[in-house]
Amino acid sequence: MSRKPTHLKQRWRHGASYLFLGVVGVGMLIPLLWMIVTSLRSPDSDIMDYSSLFPAPQPTLAQRDVRSPELLVRALVKEGRANPSSQAGRIWSRLGEKDREELATMAKTGGELDFFQAEALLEILNVLLGDPELYSPKVFPYPTLPADAQAILRDADAVGDACSRDKLAQLSKEDLGRLNRRLFETVFPERIAPAGSVTLENYKVVLTETNFGRALFNSVLVTVCVTFGQLVTSSLAAFAFARLTFFGRDKIFLAYLATMMIPVSVTMIPTFILLRHLGWIDTYAALILPAAFTVYGTFLLRQFFMGLPVELEEAAVLDGCGTLRIYWHVALPLSKPAMAALAILTIMGSWRTFMWPLIVAQTPEHFTLPVALTKFQGIFGTEWTFLMAGGVIMIVPMLLIFFFGQRFFVSGLRVGAVKG
Amino acid sequence: MMGRQRNLVAFGFLTPNFIGFLVFVFLPVLAAIGLSFFRWDIFHAPEFVGLENYSNLLGGYWEDGTFQWNDPxxxxxxxxTLFLMIGIPVSMALSLFLAIVLNQQIRARNLFRAIFYLPTICAGIALLLLWKFMFNEEFGLINRALAWIGVRGPGWLTSYHWAKPSLMIVSLWTHMGGSSMILYLAGLQCIPPELYEAASIDGAGAWKKFTAITFPLLSPTTFFIFITSVIRGFQGGFESAYIMTEGGPNGATTTIGYYIYNHAFQWFNMGYASTIAMVLFVIILTVTLINWRYGGRKVEYV
Incomplete structure (x- = not known):
């Protein structure tokens, strides 16, 4: 047998292995990367347009500048008077004398979107839509105004201005903000970042203008409490099962283990009813307590405690240690790796748990991250940039925990498995 | 220590866990068994209906010579639920293959392992939303990629035929590099290399080595992964259905788990929901008993 062909064959096989691993790896990474990229795109960029994904960032409008129409009016009056050749100036010159007066008064007085403000906004819209030169896709990256604005204007022609004014005033905060933003960007094209540039705005909006920040806090609180509870209760019980002798120990343990196969759907209905009777629905207690006990964790720690050397314990007894002190001063310090493994598994499980919080957390005050993220679908609809930013916020802590606790992670997984 | 005192000390250690177990597992199970004999919308008084829930759920009748289920x-x-579990063997096969490839002398093995494990770490609502976006008919990356090569992709999650495969793809992507792969890797590392050396001397090729050594020796791991996946599979499907498809289109992605949730917390049929949960319980119990009966027996030959 000559050596060379084997060598060559081996190299081929190696190459094929790397190719396969690389392809699978890229396949795993692409969706995650796309999530991050989407979360960094401007919320109003054309989601289909990737041509200008990473141009140099320019000063962008702050989201809060856009939420109130009054700022737009103020800027339009100022810029329109000062600089007639700008886009704002051209719009200003096309407005009627009366509208200009009204806008000028409005810019001085400010306040909520009232009758007159609505009318002024409508006027601006009219001017924009009536003049293709001002509203050309070349100047402005968006092909059309938002559908709701167009609908309002269509109605303005058919039913008269008063009706559409009411409609404008009745727009939800989000819709008004969106409409206003489009207007702002049309009037001041030089002040917006080009579509598709990288921006952290999604994160800012998600964290400040929704209850996501609160949900983040809730998730951290619930996860910490659940993890702490599980560590305490299961290490105590595991110590008893592994290290103490008492009546019917192994039978009780077996019965205990057997409950692991009970599906969650069986226990969740009565638990919900119980908590409802206690008046605990929509409280932290409902989120934390049912999750603070674990059979799996008890099993995992028991396996570990069983492997601890008996001599240490005997020595501690000779020194006059009671059972509690042996647990605290001997068993626990020795089982740090197992406790860490259980902690990591619990943190990751608790962080992503969805069904139970969905059932018992009924107001935004007690939403955890997964629930809040789900409710986003209702608020943001298909505004994927916000949704993806929320998703990234949810994922990052898990990645950190994983990378810092990696070595405990695998050992935790293996305890529950058959010895291969 | 006296026997009684010993019992007392042990009892003290067990109490915190036992209380939780009693309140959140043991009593609820009893209550669920009881509830399955009642009709109850939680707003009015429960009404005892005997076995009616069970017959409504599992029974059927003959009409014009064809059999009709009471609850089709x-x-x-x-x-x-069963259909979605087709993904389990596929996922396991891929996990095993990945593990075998990784178990060679590969540079950057840890890096690859970490990358494959990423979806498992991130798993949850965020990833389901991501995949909902990926599968979006208009904006989704998949259809954009397909359009690039001139294929018009379907509405993955909105088409009756594609919805289930789409969910299986998501689950495959999430799990194939996850714990099963890690368990397989651990199993592979426990196989003594002498076996392979001996097989090489006997002239066995790679495939022969796999069928004669690797696969039989890994069979306990395979069995463990399979049973736990099946148990999870019977209970699963709630999150993806809730987030991505709302059980649709036309019930194509509604699983037992989602059905129970809907009965209990959307339609407030607490009794009926408990009945379905009990049936699910019996199914899982059966799988577990099969596991106990056959899982204890080592299937390896060395």
Whole structure:
């Protein structure tokens, strides 16, 4: 047998292995990367347009500048008077004398979107839509105004201005903000970042203008409490099962283990009813307590405690240690790796748990991250940039925990498995 | 220590866990068994109906010579649940293959392992939303990629035929590099290399080595992964259905788990929901008993 062909064959096989691993790896990474990229795109960029994904960032409008129409009016009056050749100036010159007066008064007085403000906004819209030169896709990256604005204007022609004014005033905060933003960007094209540039705005909006920040806090609180509870209760019980002798120990343990196969759907209905009777629905207690006990964790720690050397314990007894002190001063310090493994598994499980919080957390005050993220679908609809930013916020802590606790992670997984 | 005192000390250690177990597992199970004999919308007084829930769920009748189920939805959703489990063997095979490839002398093995494990770490609502976006008919990356090569992709999650495969793709992507792969890797590392050396001397090729050594020696791991996946599979499907498809289109992705949730917390049929949960319990109990009966026996030959 000559050596060379084997060598060559081996190299081929190696190459094929790397190719396969690389392809699978890229396949795993692409969706995650796309999530991050989407979360960094401007919320109003054309989601289909990737041509200008990473141009140099320019000063962008702050989201809060856009939420109130009054700022737009103020800027339009100022810029329109000062600089007639700008886009704002051209719009200003096309407005009627009366509208200009009204806008000028409005810019001085400010306040909520009232009758007159609505009318002024409508006027601006009219001017924009009536003049293709001002509203050309070349100047402005968006092909059309938002559908709701167009609908309002269509109605303005058919039913008269008063009706559409009411409609404008009745727009939800989000819709008004969106409409206003489009207007702002049309009037001041030089002040917006080009579509598709990288921006952290999604994160800012998600964290400040929704209850996501609160949900983040809730998730951290619930996860910490659940993890702490599980560590305490299961290490105590595991110590008893592994290290103490008492009546019917192994039978009780077996019965205990057997409950692991009970599906969650069986226990969740009565638990919900119980908590409802206690008046605990929509409280932290409902989120934390049912999750603070674990059979799996008890099993995992028991396996570990069983492997601890008996001599240490005997020595501690000779020194006059009671059972509690042996647990605290001997068993626990020795089982740090197992406790860490259980902690990591619990943190990751608790962080992503969805069904139970969905059932018992009924107001935004007690939403955890997964629930809040789900409710986003209702608020943001298909505004994927916000949704993806929320998703990234949810994922990052898990990645950190994983990378810092990696070595405990695998050992935790293996305890529950058959010895291969 | 006296025997009684010993019992007392042990009892003290067990109490915190036992209370939780009693309140959140043991009593609820009893209550669920009881509830399955009642009709109850939680707003009015519960009404005892005996076995009616069970006959409504599992029973049927003959009409014009054809058999009709009382609750055809249940059977459809049970079928959906089973159908989605087709992904389990596929996922396991891929996990095993990845593990075998990784178990060679590969540079950057840890890096690859970490990358494959990423979806498992991130798993949850965020990833389901991501995949909902990926599968979006208009904006989704998949259809954009398909359009690039001139194919018009379907509405993955909105088409009756594509919805289930789409969910299986998501689950495959999430799990194939996850714990099963890690368990397989651990199993592979426990196989003594002498076996392979001996096989090489006997002239065995790679495939022969796999069928004669690797696969039989890994069979306990395979069995463990399979049973736990099946148990999880019977209970699963709630999150993806809730987030991505709302059980649709036309019930194509509603699983038993989602059906129970809907009965209990959307329609407030606490009794009926408990009945379905009990049936699910019996199914899982059966799988577990099979596991106990056959899982204890080592299937390896060395």
């Amino acid at each position: 939805h249940f059977w459809k959703y049970l079928w959906n």
